[in-house]
Amino acid sequence: MARSRVGGHFDLTDHLGARVTPDTYRGRFMLVFFGFTHCARICPAVLGRNSRALDLLGADAERLRPLYITVDPDRDTPEVLAEYLRDRHPRYTGLTGTAAEIEAAKRAYHVFARRADELDGYTVPHTSFTFLMNSDGEYVTHYLETLTAEELAGALVKELNRSPG
Amino acid sequence: MTIDLDRIPALDDVQLGHLRHIENLANQLPGDWSRMGGVDPGQELFDAYRYQLAYLAYTLGLAHYHWLPAAPSAVKPAFERTIAKMLRRDVWGYWKETSRGAKVLDPDIEELREPWTDPVVKENIMYSGHLYAMTGMHAMLFDDDRYDEPGALTFEWDPVFQGLAPESHVYERSSVGEAIYWQLVENGWLGVACEPNCIFIVCNQFPMLGFRFEDVRDGTARAEEATKAYAAAWERRGMYADNGSFHPFLRVRQDRLVPPAGVANDAWVASVMNTWNRDVIREIFPKQLRGALKTGPDGTISPYAPSVIPKVRAALAAGEPADLPQDTTAVITDPGFGYVAAALSELGDERLLGVLAHADRFMNPRWENGGLYYPRDDRSWDAEGNLIHVDTMTGNVLLGYARLNVPDGLWSLYNRPWTAEHFAQPHVAAQEGQFDLRRAYYHRDSRTLLLTARPRGTGSEISLAVANGLPRPWTLSFDGAVVDPERVCVEDGETLRITTKLDSETTLALRWS
Numbered sequence: 001m002a003r004s005r006v007g008g009h010f011d012l013t014d015h016l017g018a019r020v021t022p023d024t025y026r027g028r029f030m031l032v033f034f035g036f037t038h039c040a041r042i043c044p045a046v047l048g049r050n051s052r053a054l055d056l057l058g059a060d061a062e063r064l065r066p067l068y069i070t071v072d073p074d075r076d077t078p079e080v081l082a083e084y085l086r087d088r089h090p091r092y093t094g095l096t097g098t099a100a101e102i103e104a105a106k107r108a109y110h111v112f113a114r115r116a117d118e119l120d121g122y123t124v125p126h127t128s129f130t131f132l133m134n135s136d137g138e139y140v141t142h143y144l145e146t147l148t149a150e151e152l153a154g155a156l157v158k159e160l161n162r163s164p165g
Numbered sequence: 166m167t168i169d170l171d172r173i174p175a176l177d178d179v180q181l182g183h184l185r186h187i188e189n190l191a192n193q194l195p196g197d198w199s200r201m202g203g204v205d206p207g208q209e210l211f212d213a214y215r216y217q218l219a220y221l222a223y224t225l226g227l228a229h230y231h232w233l234p235a236a237p238s239a240v241k242p243a244f245e246r247t248i249a250k251m252l253r254r255d256v257w258g259y260w261k262e263t264s265r266g267a268k269v270l271d272p273d274i275e276e277l278r279e280p281w282t283d284p285v286v287k288e289n290i291m292y293s294g295h296l297y298a299m300t301g302m303h304a305m306l307f308d309d310d311r312y313d314e315p316g317a318l319t320f321e322w323d324p325v326f327q328g329l330a331p332e333s334h335v336y337e338r339s340s341v342g343e344a345i346y347w348q349l350v351e352n353g354w355l356g357v358a359c360e361p362n363c364i365f366i367v368c369n370q371f372p373m374l375g376f377r378f379e380d381v382r383d384g385t386a387r388a389e390e391a392t393k394a395y396a397a398a399w400e401r402r403g404m405y406a407d408n409g410s411f412h413p414f415l416r417v418r419q420d421r422l423v424p425p426a427g428v429a430n431d432a433w434v435a436s437v438m439n440t441w442n443r444d445v446i447r448e449i450f451p452k453q454l455r456g457a458l459k460t461g462p463d464g465t466i467s468p469y470a471p472s473v474i475p476k477v478r479a480a481l482a483a484g485e486p487a488d489l490p491q492d493t494t495a496v497i498t499d500p501g502f503g504y505v506a507a508a509l510s511e512l513g514d515e516r517l518l519g520v521l522a523h524a525d526r527f528m529n530p531r532w533e534n535g536g537l538y539y540p541r542d543d544r545s546w547d548a549e550g551n552l553i554h555v556d557t558m559t560g561n562v563l564l565g566y567a568r569l570n571v572p573d574g575l576w577s578l579y580n581r582p583w584t585a586e587h588f589a590q591p592h593v594a595a596q597e598g599q600f601d602l603r604r605a606y607y608h609r610d611s612r613t614l615l616l617t618a619r620p621r622g623t624g625s626e627i628s629l630a631v632a633n634g635l636p637r638p639w640t641l642s643f644d645g646a647v648v649d650p651e652r653v654c655v656e657d658g659e660t661l662r663i664t665t666k667l668d669s670e671t672t673l674a675l676r677w678s
Contacts, residue, residue, distance in 0.1 A: 006347065110347040110348075110350045110351045111350075111351070112350060112352060112353035112354075114353065125353065125401075127350055127353070129350070
């Protein structure tokens, strides 16, 4: 029976052009956030908060693989993602794909994202959760955008400590 | 210490009548829907069993919290029967057809979808939202998580002659909540659809109650997250029409809001949204009500037909007489009258008395087996233009809900839920015999459990199991006269059982020194 499972398989391309699935990151926790590089508010805030939290984790941050999955594959090519993340959020790996691949990833994570046209382009209002997946790629929990970097770091440490290694 | 009984909550005869009717309906044999049948054969309209059952439970909850806080025994059995009935296929089986979609609700649909029977997994918040709120309220009121046991909410699709293995959809309270939560996330917090493609604002209020009650049990904060995100999503989308009313629902695929008509939807939304959004409701609902209520003979009050309300408002705005005649060509089918009563009760609006007076004068109140209800009447108006329509939601439960509610009554359940302190107090955990409890209250200052019992019929042997009693000594009095405890009481471990013959209404006071 279909239940409210969160996460699952995805087939995407990372910002270096390599094809990736959850197996690519097996053995490390995945910190997954969906967004788009033209996002003016939520993405800069959440990515910045997440990056600061990872800094606070020190060596523990190496146990996490932060992933930024675009909900705007038309504009967010691997090159655009690489350029966007390089200086701002270097810990992050950007992931993109075809419209169908992104749609499947969104569906797996219950992510809302809908294109809203504006005068000189468009935005994509989207879910602002940061998902934590364990080293087997299974859903552990998710964090709201309202958490501070310190609160997020504390919550991550707690989850990492539950799973030694 | 002397207790002033007049200051202790006590149900009046009419309230007891509503409570008894609810108990009568809850006690009907499985599959006996006497007095609950509606016009539509497919459980698709606002008088469907699921809505009646949910409101029977909510009314029991209000009665327990506000009137009989020391007697879970008086309401818990009936509450649990309403949930048992919710799990019957005759309540949720409509979804197999409704899940296919509908042209009226989704004009762009080209073909119907493949149907499914699971009533929780996707959409259908008009069912799952109530089941979640009911089971959450049960846990909060009775300190009992039985509906969160694995498989406690299992739906069996097993038509007698199909001959195939039954489809079992296995849930418990928390997994129902999870299913709803993640759909809200997927939908950008605008809500979960009722019928496919239709996100009704009102039906998405009930899962908020469920989140809150579950938070109380689990120490989580999902209700705060959900209500904030929901409010923000609708702030962006626009919840109100130009006339200030709530849009009834959003057609998702068309991204189009359906225009409001009349005050029924506003009242229903306000009566529930008041729990988590009280400041807003206090500001807007009185405006939504402006010009919507007609004053009839002797101060009776009823809603105007939707077509009249704009004319009344125009007259009010122009400073002209605004007592316009009803539009008796309008055909009334929804429980608008009952929704208005429920909303007025929650907001503490004195016009509730006029509405109830209208019901008593024009809606044929009937007493049956000790219970009070207003029988279904499919006509809309009498010869004088008075509203006489009674749907089963209004007649069976909404008017009782309004009478048993208090100002901010549902708000209190949401914002001041019972905690361990309440559950540790003396209370009646179980009862036997033919009687009604008019009063059941633990008076903390005097360490006294007060119970006013009224026999049903000529008299009855009654038995009350009092849990959480304090250490001895204690005294028991009937109407102020101390009785010999040896004659009526047996201590059974931590339970004190009082057994006596009840010939007339009697107040029992069990006082610990």
